[in-house]
Amino acid sequence: NAGVTQTPKFQVLKTGQSMTLQCAQDMNHNSMYWYRQDPGMGLRLIYYSASEGTTDKGEVPNGYNVSRLNKREFSLRLESAAPSQTSVYFCASGPFFGETQYFGPGTRLLVL
Amino acid sequence: TQLLEQSPQFLSIQEGENLTVYCNSSSVFSSLQWYRQEPGEGPVLLVTVVTGGEVKKLKRLTFQFGDARKDSSLHITAAQPGDTGLYLCAGAGTPLVFGKGTRLSVIA
Numbered sequence: 001n002a003g004v005t006q007t008p009k010f011q012v013l014k015t016g017q018s019m020t021l022q023c024a025q026d027m028n029h030n031s032m033y034w035y036r037q038d039p040g041m042g043l044r045l046i047y048y049s050a051s052e053g054t055t056d057k058g059e060v061p062n063g064y065n066v067s068r069l070n071k072r073e074f075s076l077r078l079e080s081a082a083p084s085q086t087s088v089y090f091c092a093s094g095p096f097f098g099e100t101q102y103f104g105p106g107t108r109l110l111v112l
Numbered sequence: 113t114q115l116l117e118q119s120p121q122f123l124s125i126q127e128g129e130n131l132t133v134y135c136n137s138s139s140v141f142s143s144l145q146w147y148r149q150e151p152g153e154g155p156v157l158l159v160t161v162v163t164g165g166e167v168k169k170l171k172r173l174t175f176q177f178g179d180a181r182k183d184s185s186l187h188i189t190a191a192q193p194g195d196t197g198l199y200l201c202a203g204a205g206t207p208l209v210f211g212k213g214t215r216l217s218v219i220a
Contacts, residue, residue, distance in 0.1 A: 040212075042211065042213055058207065090155075098208055099143070105154050106152075106153070106154050
């Protein structure tokens with residue numbers, strides 16, 4: 001099993017460009033999550049999907065959108081990237097909402 | 113809002129030393145998890161504690177859940193360079209509540 005996979009691993013964008021971060025899990029988990037991690041700020045939840053067909057805002061949703069494409073895939077879209085969105089982005093999944101999570105390797109994003 | 117406070121924020125020790133890191137809250141959690149994140153990787157689950165007063169051991173790591181299920185500690189015996197990383201605690205919730213972590217550096 002691959003667990004949680006994320007693409008791309010690295011990305012450099014110019015201000016105003018758009019992009020989609022992809023996440024897939026092969027553990028048949030119900031819940032999926034997107035976090036950003038910045039120095040001194042810990043993991044901050046952007047959006048989550050408690051189950052297939054539902055999505056909800058987390059702590060820092062502004063500037064992002066998500067799509068739960070099916071049970072396996074949960075994508076994060078930046079419509080118009082800003083330098084403040086420079087961060088490391090982690091996708092996670094879990095069998096049950098609000099409990100144990102399994103993380104992907106992360107996407108390192110630099111917005112110039 | 114449920115919050116988890118972790119202390120210390122940073123810890124640098126010599127190989128072979130013992131250490132304890134703490135995770136505290138004013139809220140009660142039904143369970144609490146500890147994750148370790150190595151540089152350049154995502155967090156990896158170490159353990160879940162569920163019962164107040166519970167103690168779990170993972171080789172040289174000992175995890176304890178407070179009697180009131182509001183706090184937890186992680187004790188590492190004879191730390192090794194391979195223990196270096198960010199240690200995160202997380203409390204069960206909708207959604208999961210993460211602390212900001214303790215960054216541990218073990219120097220050979």
